[in-house]
Amino acid sequence: MNEQVSNPDFISETVWRYFWFPVCTLEEFYAADPSGRGPLKVMLLGETLVIVELDEGIAALGARCCHRSASLALGFVDKGKLRCRYHGWAYNGKGHCVEIPACPDMEIPAVARIPQYETQQAYGLVWVRLDASADTKIPLCPGFTDKNFKAVQIEPYEWQTSAARRLENYVDLAHFPYVHPNTLFDPNIMSVTPP
Numbered sequence: 001m002n003e004q005v006s007n008p009d010f011i012s013e014t015v016w017r018y019f020w021f022p023v024c025t026l027e028e029f030y031a032a033d034p035s036g037r038g039p040l041k042v043m044l045l046g047e048t049l050v051i052v053e054l055d056e057g058i059a060a061l062g063a064r065c066c067h068r069s070a071s072l073a074l075g076f077v078d079k080g081k082l083r084c085r086y087h088g089w090a091y092n093g094k095g096h097c098v099e100i101p102a103c104p105d106m107e108i109p110a111v112a113r114i115p116q117y118e119t120q121q122a123y124g125l126v127w128v129r130l131d132a133s134a135d136t137k138i139p140l141c142p143g144f145t146d147k148n149f150k151a152v153q154i155e156p157y158e159w160q161t162s163a164a165r166r167l168e169n170y171v172d173l174a175h176f177p178y179v180h181p182n183t184l185f186d187p188n189i190m191s192v193t194p195p
């Protein structure tokens with residue numbers, strides 16, 4: 001494997017952006033603001049976003065206002081638009097500024113916009129994909145709706161590592177007998193049968 005690809009931090013900065021990631025549960029989103037529509041500030045692959053429900057549905061937008069960079073996480077939903085609390089610019093679900101209260105008669109320039117990312121809801125989670133140029137899908141989780149399974153939701157917690165290292169650890173069965181003996185694995189069985 002070449003040196004760059006074997007470096008998980010390199011992978012984090014490039015490949016991960018093509019994939020869908022859950023950024024919050026729907027429950028967290030609806031509880032984030034008394035309006036029940038956000039905005040909720042989330043972090044994905046080093047980017048700060050706001051999740052907010054506007055006229056177009058639940059949207060994932062860049063977290064900084066394109067006017068004077070105020071945090072849109074401090075903004076509020078006003079008639080289906082996300083309004084900045086600094087000078088009141090309003091954004092739609094595509095990230096376009098659609099209202100500048102101080103200049104009501106001015107044509108709004110096309111550059112008055114913030115990043116907008118694809119978002120979907122599945123399995124009780126809000127998912128975001130930062131780069132839509134690859135045909136990736138939300139991972140299938142058939143057990144979530146299977147009556148024979150029980151979905152258990154735990155509190156979020158932070159790992160002091162890169163996303164790639166975390167994922168690598170999660171699918172690495174060979175460490176189980178050493179790190180989780182008698183809990184997740186039989187310490188007398190060292191060999192791994194691929195699932």
Ligand code: FES
Nearest residue numbers: 065067068084087
């Ligand atoms: Fe957002 Fe001015 S900084 S409207």
